[in-house]
Amino acid sequence: MSSTRSGSPLRDGRRTHDHTNDRTHGRSRVHRAAAAVLAAAALLVTSACSGTAADKDADRATAYKITDKTPAATGNVDSFTWSVYAEPTTIDYAYSFDFPPNQILSNVCESLLRWNPDLTTSPGLAASYTNPTPTTWVYQIRPGVHFHDGTVLTADDVVASLSRNLDPETASVWANQYKNVKSIDKTGPMEVTVTLTKPDSTFNKYLAAGPGTVESAATLAKSGKDYGNPQTGVNCTGPFSFGSWTSGQSLTLKRFDGYWNQELKAKSGEVKFVFLADATTRVNAFQSGEVDGGWMVPPNAYAQLGSTEAGKLYFGRNTTVADEVVANLKGPLGNPKIRQALLMAIDRKGIVKAGAGGVGEVSDSLVTDNLWADAPPATREALLKDLPKYPYDPAKAKALAAEAGVNGQKVVIATSPLDSQTTIITQAVAQAATAIGLKPQIDSLSAEKYTTLFTDPAAREGIDLFLTFWYTSITDPLDMFASLETGAFSNYGNWSDPAFDAAVEKAVGAYDPAVHAAANAEAQKIASRELPWLPLYTLPVSVFMGKKITGVQPSIAYLYYPWAAEIGAKG
Structure with missing residues (x-):
């Protein structure tokens, strides 16, 4: 919903704008813009869903409250299904700046820091960090973390992953977050130092979002331009691993039993994301139980889904x-x-x-x-x-x-x-x-x-x-x-x-x-x-969950936080 989707505004030019980087900066904006427009298109339909008149919905304006946490799961589930309004073009983190790929990747890949549902930031794959000078950030990489292929996370993986955002050949949508970065270096066995050209108060904050994503350096080298496509997938460190991707239909994630963070160990053995472009179809799927939940509920279905016995509609923190x-x-x-x-x-x-x-x-x-x-x-x-x-x-x-x-x-x-x-x-x-x-x-x-x-x-x-x-x-x-x-x-x-x-x-x-x-x-x-x-x-974030599952924390942070790991059985 914004203009790069409705998304996060990337700092592009300043008065000292470097026109040699326009193509890279423009690409970031293209993604944000597309997101804004396509998200809006996905959110709503002109006609009412399932026979509920739009004008009647307006008259029944939904009383709403912000929910920090839905009831905690009482146990594990074998699997659940989740609706997404569009199929991602890729799940390569360097090109993922839209609601469909990010809500999937947030459960598979992780960043150096973590943006939490309460909109605070905490350590992620970086166990700690320091800012010894205004132009230096030093990250201590968390030991004992495994990628989904079983290999161990190292400082080399971090350097390779972050450096993609500096590479003009990659043309990352996150390149603008790196505009003040001079170098990214391994400065110890599990230490990475980022040197800036000038102080930048937001650089470290962005490492809790897409710009801080870490992937296996070996996987990046092996996959090349095929990285993140339906055949190759990704190899990260999150609570779920890439399972399969059937183009035009669905993408499946599987629980990663070797995940390092026991507090966010997935409660579901599998998550199946189904691509449902039509808003009426999504709402009907919620009602019938064909899917167990989804973000970005069509607003003209709020009244309808707010009173259904098929599940519950929640609203959460947003920055939109x-x-x-x-x-x-x-x-x-x-x-x-x-x-x-x-x-x-x-x-x-x-x-x-x-x-x-x-x-x-x-x-x-x-x-x-x-x-x-x-x-x-x-x-x-x-x-x-x-x-x-x-x-x-x-x-x-x-x-x-x-x-x-x-x-x-x-x-x-x-x-x-x-x-x-x-x-x-x-x-x-x-x-x-x-x-x-x-x-x-x-x-x-x-x-x-x-x-x-x-x-x-x-x-x-x-x-x-x-x-x-x-x-x-x-x-x-x-x-x-x-x-x-x-x-x-x-x-x-x-x-x-x-x-x-x-x-x-x-x-x-x-x-x-x-x-x-x-x-x-x-x-x-x-x-x-x-x-x-x-x-x-x-406007708040909206999410619907069917009567079989619970545990999600409604928040815009779902674009970067492993929200699906907390979903489990409803008591």
Whole structure:
């Protein structure tokens, strides 16, 4: 759901943007963008599922709560089935930056650090690490860890795995997380040292996600370009090993009995991921018990699945914000006062009710509140005070727009017939534009052409606004804000603000939590005032589990945390 899927914004360019790396940076963004669009398409269907009317679902807006942990499993199960809205193109970690491959790989491969369901970070394949200088990170590799083929994890495997992200031939989607890396070296039998060209406060955090994935060096060398495909699979250290992959149908994982972490030893002997692209089909499969569960439940099925006897619907922590991207700052939306007026005229509460099944919260920020967990109390208090607010007020919005010179100018809103949520949002934004005196024109694009809005500047020509769902892959607002720096690949409207850039650069170089948070807070204040993107609402992670299984921890961390290992029998 974001723009590289709705995903984690990779820090792409800065004012000192290196154009020689554009292809690599662009590829990262391509994946994020595709994820955002395809995830949206998978999430929802325009018509109601199993005969439940969409308008009735809206009227029955689901009361929801965030669940940290579902009831613990009472025992093991032989197997369970899990629905995925699309088949991965590969499970090579260097190209996995989307919901389908990541929710599978998170149970098979592991990173140096671990992003937990509560959005904290803890040691993973690195038993410990130090930061002896601002440009040096030293990792002590955990001893006694075995790959699925029985070989033992070494520092050489770590160096080979991380180094792929630096190799232009690999063109990893995670290359941008390594943009400040000078070298990756084995500095002891079980020690790896990463040397940076300059301080980077997010580099170590990203090693709890895809950028920190470790694979067998021997497997990488042997598999070559076939690594991660249906015939070859992968050879990692997680609680499940790769079993089989039937293209177009399913992918199966098997419990790895030699797994090092007894606390996360898999409770299921097997997990079968079935590829179900149609949202109605997925919901019916939940109801019938054909599948035992799945992430990303279609919102217009919340009411239906919230009351079924076939299982239970849960909501968990997320880092996603739905935004309207301002793609043209040379038109009428180039005036920040008009952007402010437009946001005030959008009925965001109405969108949450009608488009998201009542599950979500209006947001005036481009990041979720839980990303500020490490900020000192004083900073958090200041955030609430300093954040500009845009309550729904069409009359005030119209007056502000008139003062700013709005007088019937045309704005083009790009959309795609992906789902009911997208349609509802687009209609609400168009109504708001009309309410402040603009003349909206809705351009409906195919899913493929919509995806190119995130990857090709030429595709955005003539487009003023388009929708994205944007999540972060680390617990840090900088993951979002760095995407809006001058020259960043994901800065789709070419917005530029020197004070914002200075705040982001200060946050990048600041390891001190207070300084880092203060710089992020300054960036948020500027972005929320200038509105290069219009924040609409936050939404939780959704997951459905059938009546036979339990144990999952609902959280966006499922993209990197071995969530399936905790699922077992329901008492």
